[in-house]
Amino acid sequence: MTLQLPLEGLSVIDFGDAWSSPFACTMLADAGADVVRVEDIHRQLSTLRGPVAPKEKVDGYPEREPGERPWNRYYLFNNSERNKLGITLDVRHPQARAILNELIAKCDIFATNYTPRATRHLGLTFDDLKRINPRIVYGHVTGYGCEGALANSVALGSTIDAWTGHMGLRGYPETTPHDAAMSYIADAAGAATLVLAFMAALEERDRTGEAQCIELALTEVLLEFLSQPLMQTVTTGQPPVVYGSRSPEWAPQGVYPCLGDDRWISIAARDDVEWASLCLVLGLSATEYPSAESRQQHHDQIDQLIIERTGSWGAEALMLALQESAVPAMVVYRDSEIFEHPEFTGGDFLEEARHPDTGMRLYPGAVWRSRNRPMKIRTPHFGLGEHNHEVICGQLGWSEEAYAALIREGAIGTKYSFWPSWPPASDASGRAETGAHD
Amino acid sequence: MADSSAPARSGPLARHRILDLTQSIAGPYATKLLADYGADVIKVERPPYGDQAREWQPFCSGGGSRHSAFFSFLNANKSSVALDLRHPSGREALLRLARHCDAVVENFKPGVMERLGLSYRDLRGVRDDVVLTSISNFGQKGAFRDFEATELNIFALGGRMAASGTRPRPPVRLLGGSSLFMAGTVAAGATLIALRGRDRDGLGDHLDVSIANVILGEPDRGLCLYSYSGINMERLDGPRPYQAFPAADGFVVINVNRGIERIAEMIGRPELASDPRFSSNVARQEHADSLEPLIIEWTVARTKAEVVAESHKFRVIAAPVATIPEVLANPGLRARDYFQSIPGARCPCQETQPGSPFRIHTVPNLGWSLRRPAPAVGSDTCPVLADVGGFSPTEIEQLLRCGAAFEPDPTVGAEASA
Numbered sequence: 001m002t003l004q005l006p007l008e009g010l011s012v013i014d015f016g017d018a019w020s021s022p023f024a025c026t027m028l029a030d031a032g033a034d035v036v037r038v039e040d041i042h043r044q045l046s047t048l049r050g051p052v053a054p055k056e057k058v059d060g061y062p063e064r065e066p067g068e069r070p071w072n073r074y075y076l077f078n079n080s081e082r083n084k085l086g087i088t089l090d091v092r093h094p095q096a097r098a099i100l101n102e103l104i105a106k107c108d109i110f111a112t113n114y115t116p117r118a119t120r121h122l123g124l125t126f127d128d129l130k131r132i133n134p135r136i137v138y139g140h141v142t143g144y145g146c147e148g149a150l151a152n153s154v155a156l157g158s159t160i161d162a163w164t165g166h167m168g169l170r171g172y173p174e175t176t177p178h179d180a181a182m183s184y185i186a187d188a189a190g191a192a193t194l195v196l197a198f199m200a201a202l203e204e205r206d207r208t209g210e211a212q213c214i215e216l217a218l219t220e221v222l223l224e225f226l227s228q229p230l231m232q233t234v235t236t237g238q239p240p241v242v243y244g245s246r247s248p249e250w251a252p253q254g255v256y257p258c259l260g261d262d263r264w265i266s267i268a269a270r271d272d273v274e275w276a277s278l279c280l281v282l283g284l285s286a287t288e289y290p291s292a293e294s295r296q297q298h299h300d301q302i303d304q305l306i307i308e309r310t311g312s313w314g315a316e317a318l319m320l321a322l323q324e325s326a327v328p329a330m331v332v333y334r335d336s337e338i339f340e341h342p343e344f345t346g347g348d349f350l351e352e353a354r355h356p357d358t359g360m361r362l363y364p365g366a367v368w369r370s371r372n373r374p375m376k377i378r379t380p381h382f383g384l385g386e387h388n389h390e391v392i393c394g395q396l397g398w399s400e401e402a403y404a405a406l407i408r409e410g411a412i413g414t415k416y417s418f419w420p421s422w423p424p425a426s427d428a429s430g431r432a433e434t435g436a437h438d
Numbered sequence: 439m440a441d442s443s444a445p446a447r448s449g450p451l452a453r454h455r456i457l458d459l460t461q462s463i464a465g466p467y468a469t470k471l472l473a474d475y476g477a478d479v480i481k482v483e484r485p486p487y488g489d490q491a492r493e494w495q496p497f498c499s500g501g502g503s504r505h506s507a508f509f510s511f512l513n514a515n516k517s518s519v520a521l522d523l524r525h526p527s528g529r530e531a532l533l534r535l536a537r538h539c540d541a542v543v544e545n546f547k548p549g550v551m552e553r554l555g556l557s558y559r560d561l562r563g564v565r566d567d568v569v570l571t572s573i574s575n576f577g578q579k580g581a582f583r584d585f586e587a588t589e590l591n592i593f594a595l596g597g598r599m600a601a602s603g604t605r606p607r608p609p610v611r612l613l614g615g616s617s618l619f620m621a622g623t624v625a626a627g628a629t630l631i632a633l634r635g636r637d638r639d640g641l642g643d644h645l646d647v648s649i650a651n652v653i654l655g656e657p658d659r660g661l662c663l664y665s666y667s668g669i670n671m672e673r674l675d676g677p678r679p680y681q682a683f684p685a686a687d688g689f690v691v692i693n694v695n696r697g698i699e700r701i702a703e704m705i706g707r708p709e710l711a712s713d714p715r716f717s718s719n720v721a722r723q724e725h726a727d728s729l730e731p732l733i734i735e736w737t738v739a740r741t742k743a744e745v746v747a748e749s750h751k752f753r754v755i756a757a758p759v760a761t762i763p764e765v766l767a768n769p770g771l772r773a774r775d776y777f778q779s780i781p782g783a784r785c786p787c788q789e790t791q792p793g794s795p796f797r798i799h800t801v802p803n804l805g806w807s808l809r810r811p812a813p814a815v816g817s818d819t820c821p822v823l824a825d826v827g828g829f830s831p832t833e834i835e836q837l838l839r840c841g842a843a844f845e846p847d848p849t850v851g852a853e854a855s856a
Contacts, residue, residue, distance in 0.1 A: 234789075
């Protein structure tokens with residue numbers, strides 16, 4: 001029996017920017033959906049395809065070289081754009097819009113995270129699309145929802161982080177929001193939630209035969225993640241405690257220094273048994289703080305005792321010793337160590353993929369795994385407009401003449417129109433737009 | 439026990455029945471999402487204390503008993519069946535329920551389901567097309583499979599934590615628990631995707647949701663930076679520039695990557711717009727010491743609300759760094775009815791809960807509803823065994839007597855211990 005991926009045959013248009021709705025589409029693609037991501041050579045709202053006209057030797061490119069087509073070589077985009085086809089359409093151009101409408105007419109799902117104002121302006125609201133496809137499932141991601149004073153405010157990871165209260169609750173308890181790294185978790189959270197939303201709305205579509213309209217506010221998704229602190233204020237009327245790396249439920253829990261330059265280990269003891277085992281490994285006396293309550297109360301002193309001992313351990317050796325005694329512990333690993341660790345390179349998470357612009361590299365693959373329907377990186381990240389010809393002529397049957405006209409008129413292309421001639425040193429004028437990937 | 443006047447179960451997922459063997463956060467959040475959009479979720483708990491999150495703060499003391507408000511959020515809309523799965527009759531009862539469920543979700547340590555005789559193979563024995571969703575810290579195989587870990591330990595993997603914070607302080611995590619919510623959300627979506635596959639060809643599945651893989655795969659982590667450029671993100675020696683700007687009454691976030699000319703105008707320094715030191719992201723990072731103080735000078739003289747109002751006027755992307763009490767009072771969220779109460783709420787934690795994470799405008803009630811409060815341990819044992827499993831009153835009596843099943847003493851006010 002040939003095993004189909006669960007979403008094989010499901011057709012998805014990914015009309016989004018940056019991460020939230022596009023990453024939802026990546027997860028659908030991982031599960032077998034046919035996803036076409038639509039970009040535009042005249043605008044890039046977020047700079048996921050990298051800075052305009054980068055200097056030589058910049059982090060983020062393979063071997064730090066921007067190369068001939070830097071926009072196809074930037075890590076922020078390529079990290080999670082597997083298993084999709086990528087086309088470019090300037091939807092203000094009538095012919096490009098006609099192409100988009102043809103795709104809309106035969107798709108199951110349309111995903112966007114443009115502001116409500118932008119979707120109205122572009123004629124891409126739910127009502128607009130329902131007229132083209134009466135069975136469409138429309139997913140609209142916004143920062144703050146489709147109505148209200150903030151409906152059209154551009155929301156970024158940072159503003160959502162601040163507005164929801166997340167920013168004030170993370171990082172060190174004793175410092176201001178300055179000190180922690182930025183957190184853009186709302187995008188990933190919104191993406192995962194949108195996948196669920198699509199599946200729920202598809203159930204409804206299949207039952208009723210009617211088009212479905214999903215509205216998802218990233219702020220409201222992130223507030224679910226903040227339910228514990230929210231409920232704390234609901235029940236006590238007080239602002240929640242900022243725990244940093246500690247836990248409200250047990251003590252100690254923290255990040256402690258080990259031998260070597262900037263080496264750290266995270267350790268927790270969730271109950272008396274784990275505390276006793278932790279003390280045994282580190283050579284501490286467990287009797288001094290016998291109860292969870294006393295450990296929570298004297299967390300600072302306990303941290304000092306632990307720091308005095310961990311400093312003479314190698315991080316990896318200590319982790320193994322603690323795990324041997326069933327104490328929760330994990331080295332604070334850097335990315336490089338993830339790429340070297342058999343836990344992640346065994347093929348169930350990091351996978352190799354080859355693209356002409358980036359060569360063979362390791363990328364994160366599907367975030368969950370299936371026993372019966374293996375989910376793999378089937379196709380790598382795509383270059384800007386890489387599948388224009390395949391989709392427009394191959395799938396939709398447009399003629400070569402019409403395709404050439406689209407290029408001539410700037411409706412489609414494979415490089416950004418607002419970039420200076422690139423590469424800077426050579427004469428790029430002779431390079432035809434069609435040449436690179438078609 | 440569910441109030442008989444409670445609203446009937448409805449929603450886009452109403453045709454699915456889920457057997458929920460999870461506890462703590464990731465699993466219960468996954469099944470909460472399914473339940474809130476209409477699925478029939480049967481939470482199986484170990485008698486007599488049940489889910490360990492019942493002991494997790496914050497606590498609510500309304501309605502006559504002290505109970506976890508966090509648990510009350512995570513487990514609304516579910517019924518609870520208390521079964522001792524190590525008891526042969528308890529295991530048998532579970533398999534009999536599983537026969538009538540579309541999916542089973544569990545977050546035991548890897549290997550526990552097998553030891554209980556409830557492996558994917560065992561479940562398939564009673565329901566051939568079952569979808570089993572297993573959520574675990576590091577997945578069902580691999581070198582870390584059997585490691586003990588809290589969320590902090592999982593978060594320590596990969597450069598995110600190593601790069602969070604400032605030297606010489608230790609690396610610090612972001613908000614506790616978010617990895618678990620993230621994995622729970624992925625698990626809920628993955629379960630529905632597998633059910634869609636089952637609907638087509640009749641083949642069920644065993645899904646492996648590793649919390650570590652879920653967070654390492656987040657696009658904002660940009661994990662492939664290392665495979666491209668060979669570098670690790672590191673902590674800085676001081677605060678990161680442009681993270682948050684102090685206002686008179688707290689902090690605000692202003693995005694300096696987009697619209698520097700509008701920011702320049704807003705803070706009354708239009709000349710900055712044409713200053714080459716600030717003309718690009720890279721340049722602004724390089725010259726943060728010059729630009730940041732000029733913005734701060736303007737923000738500290740204003741309240742958060744004033745800064746945000748001015749930003750809207752000048753179309754600058756900005757937001758206040760809100761406190762949780764401010765979030766609960768936020769007029770925008772109130773206008774959208776984001777916070778919701780459980781029908782017949784009897785305590786503060788049932789009166790105010792975070793609402794729906796998405797709305798389906800084409801479905802009654804936007805597809806989402808709170809129908810009943812979180813159950814007491816085993817509050818639905820007998821009706822679920824009878825209605826779902828088809829157990830006779832005699833069989834149920836036997837299960838209760840031998841300790842394989844448990845129901846709370848109805849005379850001790852179990853209703854209040856939501």
